[in-house]
Amino acid sequence: MSDTTEATEPARSPSRRALLGWGGAGLALGAAAAGGTVAVVKGGGSDAVPAAESGAAVPFHGAHQAGIATAVQDRLHFAAFDVTTKDRAALVQLLKDWTAAAAAMAEGKTVGEGAYGGLAEAPPDDTGEALGLKPSRLTLTFGVGPSLFAKDRFGLESKRPEALVDIEQFPGDNLDPARSGGDLCVQACADDPQVAVHAIRNLARIGMGKVAIRWSQLGFGKTSSTTPDAQTPRNMMGFKDGTRNVDGTDTKALDEHVWVGAKDGSDWMTGGSYLVARRIRMHIETWDRTSLQEQEDVFGRDKGEGAPVGKAKERDEPFLKAMKPTAHVRLAHPDSNDGARILRRGYSFTDGTDGLGRLDAGLFFLAYQRDVRKGFLPIQRALARQDALNEYIQHVGSAIFAVPPGVRDKGDWWGRGLFG
Numbered sequence: 001m002s003d004t005t006e007a008t009e010p011a012r013s014p015s016r017r018a019l020l021g022w023g024g025a026g027l028a029l030g031a032a033a034a035g036g037t038v039a040v041v042k043g044g045g046s047d048a049v050p051a052a053e054s055g056a057a058v059p060f061h062g063a064h065q066a067g068i069a070t071a072v073q074d075r076l077h078f079a080a081f082d083v084t085t086k087d088r089a090a091l092v093q094l095l096k097d098w099t100a101a102a103a104a105m106a107e108g109k110t111v112g113e114g115a116y117g118g119l120a121e122a123p124p125d126d127t128g129e130a131l132g133l134k135p136s137r138l139t140l141t142f143g144v145g146p147s148l149f150a151k152d153r154f155g156l157e158s159k160r161p162e163a164l165v166d167i168e169q170f171p172g173d174n175l176d177p178a179r180s181g182g183d184l185c186v187q188a189c190a191d192d193p194q195v196a197v198h199a200i201r202n203l204a205r206i207g208m209g210k211v212a213i214r215w216s217q218l219g220f221g222k223t224s225s226t227t228p229d230a231q232t233p234r235n236m237m238g239f240k241d242g243t244r245n246v247d248g249t250d251t252k253a254l255d256e257h258v259w260v261g262a263k264d265g266s267d268w269m270t271g272g273s274y275l276v277a278r279r280i281r282m283h284i285e286t287w288d289r290t291s292l293q294e295q296e297d298v299f300g301r302d303k304g305e306g307a308p309v310g311k312a313k314e315r316d317e318p319f320l321k322a323m324k325p326t327a328h329v330r331l332a333h334p335d336s337n338d339g340a341r342i343l344r345r346g347y348s349f350t351d352g353t354d355g356l357g358r359l360d361a362g363l364f365f366l367a368y369q370r371d372v373r374k375g376f377l378p379i380q381r382a383l384a385r386q387d388a389l390n391e392y393i394q395h396v397g398s399a400i401f402a403v404p405p406g407v408r409d410k411g412d413w414w415g416r417g418l419f420g
């Protein structure tokens, strides 16, 4: 079995309703989450079926959390939570309950006793809107924000990783506190938006009285890929986005740039990663009135093929000096940033209009890295200073999270290394 494929029969992808009666059969199919990727579900021979169409499940348990190096799904529901309880034991119990629910939902099962058939006098455990839907490659990825480590909260001050920095204010930022920060986060990605929304809704419901959603973001179109063989998606500006990303099967690059190593400090983070989330508003109407030449100069790539300036094909090696000094790709390239690389996993969003007749649209930028101080920060400093794209975008939300390693097995839970 190749790293980018999983040898599973599409026909074995069951509906959620079917799974209700299957108990703990462990239906998560395919490649191990231990750095593996689920790109294509093979029916054998030439009838390979794209994983998205098969509705397959991505394994929840593994050395790394799914939703980072695993193949990017079509839809996102991301939620940042404030922890409202002051009781450490209650928080730990919640994390255990969340983990059990997340593992079940990733397999396409309902939460707890299900959505119906239980006590008529009590609300059902599961809200029910994902009944009959396939697992849809749902991944749930959990992280903790800097505020959880604050003094006089849960006794975690000494466990805050040095890499979990407070992100500085960059020139041009217009950050809304109501769309920034958070004690905890859960990134839900799936090929069916209802499956992703159901997952966040049910976790929030389980957390009632202990956590409250601080902000959340829906994403309708992926703007990056961790599977270079797949077609590169386009962002709201019409450009291919995610061409030169960290490949989810490139274990060397993942170890060097994405996974926290054993010698990086904070033992509980070994095998984890650091996530930066930025809500980036696009001034779409201005962009749409900009000439094609200017648009291509802004990125340093052509709009049709996505090839770097002076090159013919999307995957051709960029020649940075052929680009304008302010071109986005030139400034963001590892050669301009001491070799810095990040794994981008962002989504396009459109949240209606802004009251002035303009679309409230943009990129919900998500990037994973081994150390934010060597990844996002140097790249963003360069971009904030010079990027020609700045005329057309504004960062309006920001958050950082430490994303622990994977949940190993049924006895393990989100945050065990931190609280255990």
Ligand SMILES: C=CC1=C(C)c2cc3[nH]c(cc4nc(cc5[nH]c(cc1n2)c(C)c5CCC(=O)O)C(CCC(=O)O)=C4C)c(C)c3C=C
Pocket: 235, 237, 239, 240, 241, 242, 243, 244, 245, 278, 280, 282, 299, 301, 318, 328, 329, 332, 333, 334, 342, 362, 363, 365, 376, 379, 380, 383, 393
């Ligand atoms: C701090 C990191 C980055 C932010 C913020 C960012 C915002 C942003 N990017 C695009 C569109 C494109 N970005 C592309 C490449 C690219 N961008 C970053 C980093 C950030 N982008 C990196 C590291 C790279 C790869 C550089 C390289 O190695 O060549 C591209 C080109 C295609 C691709 O390789 O993905 C596009 C298009 C938007 C619209 C945006 C904010 C709204």
Ligand SMILES: [Fe+2]
Pocket: 328, 332
């Ligand atoms: Fe970019």
